[in-house]
Amino acid sequence: MGAGVQIVINGILIGGIYACAGLGFSLVWGVMNIINIFHGATIMLGAYITFWLFHLYGIDPLVTVPVSMLTLFLIGYAVQRILINRILGGPLFMAIILTQGLTLIAVNLAFYLWTGDFRSIRPPYATWSLALGPLVVPFLRLIIFVASLLLTALLVVFLGWTKVGRAIRATRMDRETAALMGVEIEKIYALTFAIGSAIAAGAGSLIGTAFVVEPGMGDSFLLKSFVVCVIGGLGNMGGALVGGLTFGLVETIGVAVFGPGYKDAIAFILLVVILLIRPEGLFGREYYAR
Amino acid sequence: MVVLEGEGLTKVFGGLTAVSDVRFNVHAGEIVGLIGPNGAGKTTLINMISGLCRCDRGTVRFRGRDITSLRPYRIARMGLARTFQIVRPFPRLTVRENVLIGALYGTRAYRTREALARATEVLEFVGLADKMGQRVADVTQADQKRVELAKALATEPTLLLLDEVMAGLNAKEIEDVMRIVLRIRAAGASILMVEHVMKAIVGVSDRVFVMHQGRKIVEGRPAEVLADDRVIAVYLGSRFTKR
Amino acid sequence: MGGLAGGVRRGVTVALVGLVGAVVLGSALLWANNYVLRLLTTILMYAALAQAWNLLGATGYVSFGNVAFFGIGAYTVAILMTRFDVAFVAAAAIGAFLAAALAVAVGFPMLRLKGHYFAIATLGVAEAVREIVGNLEFAGKGKGISLPVMDAEITEIYQYFYIVMLLIVLGALLASHLILSGRAGYALVAIREDEDAAQMVGINTTAWKLSMFGAGAAINGVGGGAYAYWMSYIDPVSAFNFLVTLMPLLMALLGGVGTLWGPLAGALILEVLAETAWSHFLEFHRTVLGAMMVLVVLFFPGGLRDVIHLPQARLVGILRDLLRRYGGARRWWC
Missing domain, CATH: 1.20.5 (Single alpha-helices involved in coiled-coils or other helix-helix interfaces)
Structure with a gap:
């Protein structure tokens, strides 16, 4: 009983991180119909920013989150504005190849500059934990979970209550009509990509404190973002949250049942099965029927 | 002889009943018009007949065979062709290649060389022979409508479903297409056509039925149907019915 | 496609290029040293994989999971040769069959998905297969499998695999020619242009997509099998390397999706570039590769x-x- 509840707690805590990791990816896919492979590299870069700020200057990881968000916001804006905007309207997979190319470059440079060493970020409170009877809640995981929820909430508020957010949502629903209403599509796309990147970088900073930091870390989170997005439905922020939590639970329970070797296999089988039975996501609606 | 008949055809989208218990038939060599205001369920009915969307209830029989649950390509090969209201050619191929594909796969009787000759014939029939080599994306909307028609004809159908082939054409183009439609019938095919252009409906069809809100409300000869109070009410509102 | 009246002149050019290519490739055994032979073998392998990708690619469906079939072929050959003493050719044939069978099994439901959804689903299948294989006891788990090394001089081994890959490419080329240049090519293009409209003129879209996916998988399976025997060692990381999906895709894209010779040309160009990057900028070769992808997409999307x-x-x-x-x-x- 206690062990079961503990598994559920672990699953939910990890699910919050997955939700946060998948959020920006879902936004970009939903609004622009782009599969952003660079999302994984963005998470990696966010994690490294936190690692270096903590390692060199002793800045608390949580304090570094806005720094990495801002940095990747700018990079994301430039990437969309200069590169991806050029190829919209072409075949769907062009953006996949373009962002995959950027990923190879970023990962290669990270490897060159910072080596392939596994790094970890250990703030003083890394070892704290809350004990509730037989149950253990690692303090750091809880903090990350809460921070993930805050980031998600921030994005939901932004999309729902700001002018730019409304323009983004309008563009997602109907690009042509939005353009006729005076929305500058290219700018909105660049902003959307930048916001997606910022959220991913924030997620990366949080992920860095809970997992190892290394140049190739983005791959696994990119694939997890696919799963989150497919469960939650495209461009649906609440869906991403539910998707992340569901995925975290399924993965944790799956590992408890089948053993840790099948951790990723569970994720991918889940991905394929959901795509086959409900391609619009378990909780989502389709914005692009393509 | 009845070529095509539908019975109890029903299609529900979410809570909306798009087509409700529709029964109709088309005889050999007949041109049947299908009219009704926007949203009446005409295109849905065409989609149900051609297999593009599944029927929730009811059956479609074509030349005596039940084709209700068949995949669209099987229906097409049996000799039931259709056009789309919003034309759907293969845009990056040439006019002739579009029609060639219809001849190659609709009948499966021709080798490529024969199919090519057949495509040329069909294009001459619809009056597009001089544009054979152009990409479909580069020809006018009116010509694209003809390509759509030619593509369907190339499959050598016994029955042709035409979904608003005349919409958006000018008066002269409409007359051209009317003439083509009559010639298709003269060549032995039956036709079920959805149309808003009343002149065309009256001019070519032997029989008309009217749909409104998913139901078939009136059926009969074109002149009678257009004079029917219920039809006038549907199109213009009941104010105009009794004068 | 170019149409049937594509012009005799282009046909002559292609024939000439083909002839020169055939002479160069055919005589390579006489003039090439081991290094060049290895490079040529790699180019040939990628050429076959690019052609394999191109078959389904011609319908407009973008598979991001072809390495699953490559890996299945590699593991089938490795397991059959080490555990059951099956001869290489027979093992490769079985690998191709299993790969195609997997493709048809997963393709049947998956090919209903469109666009990105299909791409992601194939990616998911590739990753799932890798994870599952990496957990199987008889597949050596993560440690991988060492294959028997051919009992021959090193040069002879190089020559053997060169010939094997050359035969695979020729087979793939012949299959592609029959499919793309005949009436089947029109069915594939019609599906690419408008799938519903293709059905409406009598094209069995499901059957075409499935058979192209399956045929591509079979070529991948043979290629993977040859790769395993050639390298004489495979593990989940090398047999299911994502680059084996990505490079052929990029090669076909560069050469021209849906064309007969495009994937071959793309494989030649990109592999030579990749090899140059590898030998001159070892530390940055992935950067060069990435830059190549960005440049292709931005400047040569067609x-x-x-x-x-x-x-x-x-x-x-x-x-x-x-x-x-x-x-x-x-x-x-x-």
Whole structure:
């Protein structure tokens, strides 16, 4: 009983991180119909920013989150504005190849500059934990979970209550009509990509404190973002949250049942099965029927 | 002889009943018009007949065979062709290649060389022979409508479903297409056509039925149907019915 | 496609290029040293994989999971040769069959998905297969499998695998020719252009997509099998390397999706570039690879046809555009 509840707690805590990791990816896919492979590299870069700020200057990881968000916001804006905007309207997979190319470059440079060493970020409170009877809640995981929820909430508020957010949502629903209403599509796309990147970088900073930091870390989170997005439905922020939590639970329970070797296999089988039975996501609606 | 008949055809989208218990038939060599205001369920009915969307209830029989649950390509090969209201050619191929594909796969009787000759014939029939080599994306909307028609004809159908082939054409183009439609019938095919252009409906069809809100409300000869109070009410509102 | 009346002159050009290619490739055994032979073998392998990708690619469906079939072929050959003493050729044939069977099994439900959903589903299948294989006891788990090394001189081994890959490419080329240049080619293009409309003229779209996916998987399976025997060692990381999905895709894209010779040309160009990057910028070879992908997408999205049509004009256009947009007095972030 206690062990079961503990598994559920672990699953939910990890699910919050997955939700946060998948959020920006879902936004970009939903609004622009782009599969952003660079999302994984963005998470990696966010994690490294936190690692270096903590390692060199002793800045608390949580304090570094806005720094990495801002940095990747700018990079994301430039990437969309200069590169991806050029190829919209072409075949769907062009953006996949373009962002995959950027990923190879970023990962290669990270490897060159910072080596392939596994790094970890250990703030003083890394070892704290809350004990509730037989149950253990690692303090750091809880903090990350809460921070993930805050980031998600921030994005939901932004999309729902700001002018730019409304323009983004309008563009997602109907690009042509939005353009006729005076929305500058290219700018909105660049902003959307930048916001997606910022959220991913924030997620990366949080992920860095809970997992190892290394140049190739983005791959696994990119694939997890696919799963989150497919469960939650495209461009649906609440869906991403539910998707992340569901995925975290399924993965944790799956590992408890089948053993840790099948951790990723569970994720991918889940991905394929959901795509086959409900391609619009378990909780989502389709914005692009393509 | 009845070529095509539908019975109890029903299609529900979410809570909306798009087509409700529709029964109709088309005889050999007949041109049947299908009219009704926007949203009446005409295109849905065409989609149900051609297999593009599944029927929730009811059956479609074509030349005596039940084709209700068949995949669209099987229906097409049996000799039931259709056009789309919003034309759907293969845009990056040439006019002739579009029609060639219809001849190659609709009948499966021709080798490529024969199919090519057949495509040329069909294009001459619809009056597009001089544009054979152009990409479909580069020809006018009116010509694209003809390509759509030619593509369907190339499959050598016994029955042709035409979904608003005349919409958006000018008066002269409409007359051209009317003439083509009559010639298709003269060549032995039956036709079920959805149309808003009343002149065309009256001019070519032997029989008309009217749909409104998913139901078939009136059926009969074109002149009678257009004079029917219920039809006038549907199109213009009941104010105009009794004068 | 180019149509049936595609022009005799182009046919002659292709035949000439083909002839020169055949002479160069055929005589390579006489003049090439081991290094060149290894490079040529790699090019040939990728050429076959690019052709395999191109079959389904012609219908407009983008598979991001072809390495699953490559890996299945590699593991089938490895397991059959080490555990059951099956001869290589027979093992490779079985690998191709299993790969195609897997493709048909997963393809049947998956090919209903469109666009990105299909791409992601195939990616998911590839990753799932890798994870599952990496957990199987009889597949050596993560440690991988060592295959029997051929009992021959090193040069003979190089020559053997060169010939094997050459045969695979020729087989793939013949299959592609029969499919793309005949009436089947029109069915595939029709599916690419408009799938519903293709059904309406009598094309069995499901059967075409499935058989192309299966045929591509079979070629991948043979290629993977040959790769395993050639390397004489495989593990989940090397047999299910994502680059084996990505490179052929990129090669087909560069050469021209849906064309017969495009994937071959793309494989030649990209592999030579990749090899150059590898030997000159070892530390940055992935950067070079990534830059190549970005450049292909930005400047030659239509493949080699764009290269032939004055790329410098395009380049100048893009630079001017960039300058106008970011170099002027306007605030660049607006």
